[in-house]
Amino acid sequence: MTDNTLPTCLIDGEEVPFTPGQTLIQAATAAGKYIPHLCWHPDFAAHGSCKICTVKADGRFGAACTIEARAGMTVENRTTELDDKRRTLLQLLFVEGNHFCPSCEKSGNCLLQATAYEVGMMSPHFDHFYPDRPVDASHPDVLLDFNRCIMCELCVRASRDVDGKNIFALSGRGIKSHLIVNSESGRIKDTDFSAGDRAAEVCPVGVILKKRVGFAVPIGGRKYDVSPVSAQVGAQAPTREEA
Amino acid sequence: MTSELETAAHPENLRRVAIDHVSRVEGHGKVTILLDDDNKVHQVRLHIVEFRGFEKFIEGRPYWEVPVMVQRLCGICPVSHHLAASKAMDMIVGARQLTPTAEKIRRLMHHGQILQSHALHFFHLSSPDLLFGFDSDVAKRNIVGVAAAFPDIARKGVLLRKYGQEVIRMTAGKRVHGTGSVPGGVNKSLTADERAALLKDIYQMVAWSRDAVRMIRQLFEQNLAFYNAFGRFTAHGMSLVRADGAMDLYHGGLRARKADGSLLFDHVNYDHYWDVITEDVKPWSYMKFPFLRALGPDDGWYRVGPLTRVTNCDFIGTPLADKEREEFLAYDGGSATGATLGYHWARMIEMLHAAEAIKDLLHDDDIVGTELMASGPRAERGVGVIEAPRGTLIHHYRVDENDQVIRANLIVSTTHNNQAMNEAIRVVAKQYLSGRELTEGLLNHIEVAIRCFDPCLSCATHALGQMPLEVELVRVPSAGHFMTEGNPHGTGGTVIDRMTRNMRGVCERPEDSGSGT
Numbered sequence: 208m209t210d211n212t213l214p215t216c217l218i219d220g221e222e223v224p225f226t227p228g229q230t231l232i233q234a235a236t237a238a239g240k241y242i243p244h245l246c247w248h249p250d251f252a253a254h255g256s257c258k259i260c261t262v263k264a265d266g267r268f269g270a271a272c273t274i275e276a277r278a279g280m281t282v283e284n285r286t287t288e289l290d291d292k293r294r295t296l297l298q299l300l301f302v303e304g305n306h307f308c309p310s311c312e313k314s315g316n317c318l319l320q321a322t323a324y325e326v327g328m329m330s331p332h333f334d335h336f337y338p339d340r341p342v343d344a345s346h347p348d349v350l351l352d353f354n355r356c357i358m359c360e361l362c363v364r365a366s367r368d369v370d371g372k373n374i375f376a377l378s379g380r381g382i383k384s385h386l387i388v389n390s391e392s393g394r395i396k397d398t399d400f401s402a403g404d405r406a407a408e409v410c411p412v413g414v415i416l417k418k419r420v421g422f423a424v425p426i427g428g429r430k431y432d433v434s435p436v437s438a439q440v441g442a443q444a445p446t447r448e449e450a
Numbered sequence: 451m452t453s454e455l456e457t458a459a460h461p462e463n464l465r466r467v468a469i470d471h472v473s474r475v476e477g478h479g480k481v482t483i484l485l486d487d488d489n490k491v492h493q494v495r496l497h498i499v500e501f502r503g504f505e506k507f508i509e510g511r512p513y514w515e516v517p518v519m520v521q522r523l524c525g526i527c528p529v530s531h532h533l534a535a536s537k538a539m540d541m542i543v544g545a546r547q548l549t550p551t552a553e554k555i556r557r558l559m560h561h562g563q564i565l566q567s568h569a570l571h572f573f574h575l576s577s578p579d580l581l582f583g584f585d586s587d588v589a590k591r592n593i594v595g596v597a598a599a600f601p602d603i604a605r606k607g608v609l610l611r612k613y614g615q616e617v618i619r620m621t622a623g624k625r626v627h628g629t630g631s632v633p634g635g636v637n638k639s640l641t642a643d644e645r646a647a648l649l650k651d652i653y654q655m656v657a658w659s660r661d662a663v664r665m666i667r668q669l670f671e672q673n674l675a676f677y678n679a680f681g682r683f684t685a686h687g688m689s690l691v692r693a694d695g696a697m698d699l700y701h702g703g704l705r706a707r708k709a710d711g712s713l714l715f716d717h718v719n720y721d722h723y724w725d726v727i728t729e730d731v732k733p734w735s736y737m738k739f740p741f742l743r744a745l746g747p748d749d750g751w752y753r754v755g756p757l758t759r760v761t762n763c764d765f766i767g768t769p770l771a772d773k774e775r776e777e778f779l780a781y782d783g784g785s786a787t788g789a790t791l792g793y794h795w796a797r798m799i800e801m802l803h804a805a806e807a808i809k810d811l812l813h814d815d816d817i818v819g820t821e822l823m824a825s826g827p828r829a830e831r832g833v834g835v836i837e838a839p840r841g842t843l844i845h846h847y848r849v850d851e852n853d854q855v856i857r858a859n860l861i862v863s864t865t866h867n868n869q870a871m872n873e874a875i876r877v878v879a880k881q882y883l884s885g886r887e888l889t890e891g892l893l894n895h896i897e898v899a900i901r902c903f904d905p906c907l908s909c910a911t912h913a914l915g916q917m918p919l920e921v922e923l924v925r926v927p928s929a930g931h932f933m934t935e936g937n938p939h940g941t942g943g944t945v946i947d948r949m950t951r952n953m954r955g956v957c958e959r960p961e962d963s964g965s966g967t
């Protein structure tokens with residue numbers, strides 16, 4: 208399988224070929240190997256913010272979406288030590304927002320939920336913040352439920368880099384950070400956002416949602432009901448169409 | 451009727467007995483009994499801590515999420531809320547007529563819910579009282595005790611419930627918090643395999659449901675005078691009925707029958723339910739008290755649930771349950787139809803009906819159909835009414851042009867039955883507590899009365915069997931500010947004795963409590 212013209216690194220003891228310049232997560236993804244991640248997406252520039260893809264490369268912690276693969280590099284990925292850290296990061300994300308999976312229409316198609324299942328997160332562990340983040344339902348075709356935003360900025364990147372509209376941005380610092388809509392009113396209806404935009408289908412969690420189609424797919428037929436996230440390497444952040 | 455007991459004339463001279471956390475009833479219930487120095491009952495009230503905040507939770511949410519999120523309201527019958535909300539949202543999306551597949555899948559889901567909830571209510575929660583006696587050893591008076599003494603009965607109860615849960619899982623996607631019913635239809639029908647799996651056991655379920663009807667009938671026969679008299683009161687009743695007068699637990703028009711048996715209204719379209727019922731508030735309870743408008747707030751309280759449904763309809767559309775209904779109505783000159791313990795008999799007739807209805811639906815090819823969704827002109831207001839296991843359940847929403855719910859009003863069965871449960875408890879308290887020393891067994895009579903109506907007082911979720919019982923004996927201070935406004939639970943007064951019963955049924959007195967009178 209290994210193309211022996213390419214250099215290789217070792218991820219969890221397995222040889223993974225890469226083309227020079229590829230990051231560890233790009234090389235792993237191309238080889239069908241799963242490195243847990245949230246803010247990374249194969250179609251977009253790395254963001255390096257969620258830290259879920261943290262690996263140990265030659266003994267040092269680093270984000271697999273920002274570390275360039277090097278020949279002979281030894282990478283630890285799905286070790287107990289790293290998955291423990293990932294679980295803690297996920298728990299922090301869960302308590303920072305308002306994530307109630309049983310009544311969320313993104314359930315089963317949600318990368319946050321699927322990743323939590325993948326690393327065996329059984330409880331939120333920390334106290335919930337219960338932030339107050341009102342819904343923006345002003346757009347005729349799209350609902351924004353900020354309760355579930357993990358601030359991965361994928362929508363920011365998609366709107367700016369693909370749609371050329373620059374509709375979303377992060378504002379505030381630290382615990383006050385939140386996603387905003389770039390319009391004078393701050394409302395999505397006062398932008399030229401459209402349900403066909405790339406930014407409308409890139410959200411890995413249940414913030415940017417097409418209206419009136421929630422729960423159309425039965426339990427059992429949703430993206431991560433079919434197989435766990437680790438078995439779907441290369442698949443993009445799920446969209447309703449795929450589901 | 452005994453409503454003179456609702457408010458005592460001189461509460462300052464009375465002792466208060468509180469049965470806190472009614473055991474084996476889901477949610478928080480507390481019964482306060484004001485006693486005078488001779489242990490004579492002067493005042494009885496059932497306080498229910500209802501999750502009133504839930505309507506506020508729904509406001510602002512997108513309408514399509516509501517049928518899923520409202521399932522958090524109840525740990526025993528989430529499917530009822532799922533379906534009532536779906537029916538309301540059908541009106542929002544203009545689906546006045548569902549596809550045959552959608553309607554039948556929802557009916558299948560609902561009857562699965564009736565089966566599992568009635569089995570749980572009867573076998574797990576009530577049969578211990580009925581089989582061992584209300585005064586029997588509390589340590590044995592639970593489903594584990596039933597399993598030891600009557601293994602066959604316990605086994606049937608467990609398997610009936612499990613079957614109902616399987617019906618729910620296959621129609622809703624999960625046993626709890628499913629998503630099967632959506633505004634305008636359903637998101638799945640049955641696969642051929644699922645249909646075959648359910649068909650395999652349904653005849654057994656019908657047979658066991660018949661056995662269950664026989665069992666409660668025998669219990670009546672063995673204790674006729676006692677069963678007839680226990681907590682007996684007369685009440686008006688309300689339920690949905692089908693256009694031809696048949697029992698219909700999923701859909702129909704509202705019918706109310708006065709206590710004397712005459713019809714007050716019939717086939718009222720529930721999308722204007724407020725024309726016939728309205729809600730009253732009382733200073734001593736968080737719960738609302740709905741009443742029949744035509745009869746007014748004092749006389750208009752009514753009863754819902756199995757006993758009302760079985761007596762209110764003209765017939766049952768499945769043959770075995772219909773025959774059992776006729777026998778129930780005829781039994782001992784109709785005496786059981788007015789007995790509070792008659793709820794259990796009616797409940798088992800309904801369970802049999804649910805099993806038969808499931809059987810019929812499983813033989814209908816529409817349940818494997820592929821036409822799942824319907825739609826039509828959008829509406830602003832949606833009302834969904836369903837006969838939940840414990841009684842009529844009303845969901846009422848307004849949705850704005852942004853698809854957000856701007857108003858929600860839910861009237862759950864417990865609320866409809868609020869006054870009726872108070873009546874039953876008053877009668878029981880008068881019958882069994884007046885002039886006697888308090889015992890755990892006597893207090894349990896009150897719990898038995900509540901359980902006839904409702905295993906699930908607050909529509910809040912608690913693990914089964916984990917609700918401890920606390921009994922408080924309180925002398926109300928002579929200042930007499932019992933039940934003043936802002937003190938709806940009547941927590942004033944001095945605790946002179948307190949008794950707790952933990953989830954294993956062990957009674958003890960905490961050391962810090964007083965030492966009796």
Ligand code: SF4
Pocket residue numbers: 355356357358359360361362363375386409410411412414415
């Ligand atoms: S809305 Fe979604 S895509 Fe955008 S930052 Fe939040 S989680 Fe990421």
